[in-house]
Amino acid sequence: MTEDGAASGGDESPGRTGGRYVEPGGEFTRDQRYIATRITVDGGDGWPVEPGRYRLAVSRACPWASRLVIVRRLLGLEGAISMAIAGPTHDERSWTFDLDPGGRDPVFGIERLAEAYFARFPGYDRGITVPAIVDVPTGQVVTNDYAQMSLDLSTQWTEYHRDGAPDLYPQRLRDEIDEVNEVVFTDVNNGVYRCGFAGSQQAYDRAYRRLFDRLDWLSDRLAGRRYLVGETITEADVRLFTTLVRFDPVYHGHFKCNRSRLTEMPVLWAYARDLFQTPGFGDTVDFDHIKRHYYEVQRDINPTGIVPLGPDLSTWLTPHDRGALGGRPFGDGTAPPPPAPAERVDPEHTPLH
Numbered sequence: 641m642t643e644d645g646a647a648s649g650g651d652e653s654p655g656r657t658g659g660r661y662v663e664p665g666g667e668f669t670r671d672q673r674y675i676a677t678r679i680t681v682d683g684g685d686g687w688p689v690e691p692g693r694y695r696l697a698v699s700r701a702c703p704w705a706s707r708l709v710i711v712r713r714l715l716g717l718e719g720a721i722s723m724a725i726a727g728p729t730h731d732e733r734s735w736t737f738d739l740d741p742g743g744r745d746p747v748f749g750i751e752r753l754a755e756a757y758f759a760r761f762p763g764y765d766r767g768i769t770v771p772a773i774v775d776v777p778t779g780q781v782v783t784n785d786y787a788q789m790s791l792d793l794s795t796q797w798t799e800y801h802r803d804g805a806p807d808l809y810p811q812r813l814r815d816e817i818d819e820v821n822e823v824v825f826t827d828v829n830n831g832v833y834r835c836g837f838a839g840s841q842q843a844y845d846r847a848y849r850r851l852f853d854r855l856d857w858l859s860d861r862l863a864g865r866r867y868l869v870g871e872t873i874t875e876a877d878v879r880l881f882t883t884l885v886r887f888d889p890v891y892h893g894h895f896k897c898n899r900s901r902l903t904e905m906p907v908l909w910a911y912a913r914d915l916f917q918t919p920g921f922g923d924t925v926d927f928d929h930i931k932r933h934y935y936e937v938q939r940d941i942n943p944t945g946i947v948p949l950g951p952d953l954s955t956w957l958t959p960h961d962r963g964a965l966g967g968r969p970f971g972d973g974t975a976p977p978p979p980a981p982a983e984r985v986d987p988e989h990t991p992l993h
Contacts, residue, residue, distance in 0.1 A: 660940050661837050667847070668837035670830060673766050674785040679773065680796050687775065687782050691720035691800050694782065697745075697753055697772045699735060700926040700985070701728040701933030703829065703882040704786045705771040710878050711790045713976055714920040716802020721793075723983065726753060726770060728929035729936050734768045748779055756781045787825075790875060804974030808875045816869050820876045827854035829883050836895030836941065844896065852899050859907040866914070866967035873969050877915060884912040885925055888951050890934045894941060903955065914962040919975040927953055928989035953991040 662668075679687045679694065696712065698705035712721060724745045726735040734754035737745040744751050753772065757764045760780035772784040783789060794809040809817065827850050834847035858880070861868065868876040883891075887902040903909050916922035935947040969975070978984075987993035 661938050662839050662940055663837070664839045666839045667843040668834045668839070670833070671767055675761075675772075675781060675783050676785045676788070677783045678785075678788060678792060678796075679782060680792065681799075689796055689799070692722075693776055695722045695724050695747055695774050695776050697724045697726065697735075697756070697770055697774055699726040699728060699770045699929065699933070700924070701929040702770050703886060704769075706882040706885075706924065707790050707878050708771040708786065708793070709924045710882070710920055711793050711808060711875070713924060713979065714808065714873075714878075715793055715797070715805045716976055717793060717797055717800060718980060718983070720797065720800040721773075722747065722776075724748070724774075725983075728926075728933040735770055747776060748774065750779070755779070790878070794875065802976065804970070806873060806970040806973045808873065808878065810870070810874070813870050813874065817874055817876045820868055821879055823854065824858070824876070824880050824883075827851060828858070829879060832883060832887075832891040832895050832897050835897050836891070836938075848897070848899070851897060855900075855905060855908060859905060862911050863907050864965065866911075866962050866965040871967045872971040873915075873918070881912065881915045881921060884908060885916065886930055889927055889931050889948075893948070894934050894938070901951075903951075910960040910962050913956055913958065913960040916956050917960070918969050919978075922956065922990070922992050923979055923985065926985045926989045928986070956991050 677685045677687060679685075679689055681689050683689075696708060698709055700706065700709070709723070712718065712723070724737065724747065725739055727738040730736060734752035736752050737743060737750065740746055748756065750756065752768075753770065754764075754768045756772065756774045756779055757768055759778065760782075769784045769786075771786050771789060773782045773789060774780065775782050791809055794807070831847060831851040831854065835844055835851060838844035838847055858868075867873055868880065884902055887897070891897040892901050902912060916925070931947050935942050936945045939945060985992075
């Protein structure tokens with residue numbers, strides 16, 4: 641299954657000419673060139689499921705990477721797939737592992753994620769994107785097809801899911817999940833970028849209206865149901881959450897998505913708080929990394945690189961009262977345990993402390 645749109649290469653990736661994100665005069669078009677290799681049980685693409693073999697490269701700043709962080713944690717795949725965390729900013733060449741001692745990933749020994757891309761594709765000329773899964777023995781990137789990656793964690797890695805792992809992509813609901821994911825991606829996940837990177841007033845106006853029309857649709861859908869599809873958390877909720885959690889800190893001001901703040905949309909605000917307070921969601925969110933990435937890197941939108949101090953994050957912990965709608969977050973499963981110490985978000989970057 642693929643999304644109607646594209647890869648993360650059009651926004652979160654290094655390599656844009658002169659650091660420019662806005663193409664003057666028109667609509668933002670997302671780079672759709674994935675490395676579409678899959679890791680599967682049968683190893684049909686040459687990369688079989690094998691615990692300990694692969695490492696997931698992410699940045700907590702990136703919404704597409706954050707999906708994989710959440711899914712990996714909900715499913716309990718930490719022991720099967722290790723995680724490399726890049727810093728929140730990058731230059732035009734690559735995401736860097738500047739959070740690690742010596743500025744090198746401790747497993748690969750590399751400074752830049754680009755080295756894993758070039759190890760497989762010398763002269764690689766596309767965006768160096770996160771998330772990416774890298775083969776540890778060879779140091780080669782396997783895939784950066786983030787939409788398929790999260791589904792494969794649910795469907796191909798089941799042998800290594802934790803006891804009590806939720807079914808995030810249940811067979812009987814897949815058609816509906818796919819339908820919801822498609823419109824949410826087109827109008828919301830990608831819609832905020834079409835606002836922020838619009839190169840003309842007309843393109844911005846169209847993107848703005850489309851975004852808020854879809855947010856109103858989502859508000860109506862969620863007014864009487866706790867989750868987007870079915871009675872439990874699914875892949876659809878993960879994909880919407882990573883945009884909503886960035887809405888007030890970044891998209892409302894930086895991307896001019898300013899009809900309403902998330903906190904001014906009562907249903908979506910309560911829904912987002914419900915997920916944030918669910919283990920596996922809020923405990924993966926680093927608000928400092930999120931703000932630093934957008935405001936420091938996207939200098940054609942924010943030339944000074946000044947990072948705003950707000951908004952107040954404590955409101956994420958206020959009661960949401962969504963439990964009255966029923967539903968069970970993990971179905972017949974259980975909540976994931978707390979994150980391992982090495983993967984905990986800095987307490988100064990989150991209200992969860």
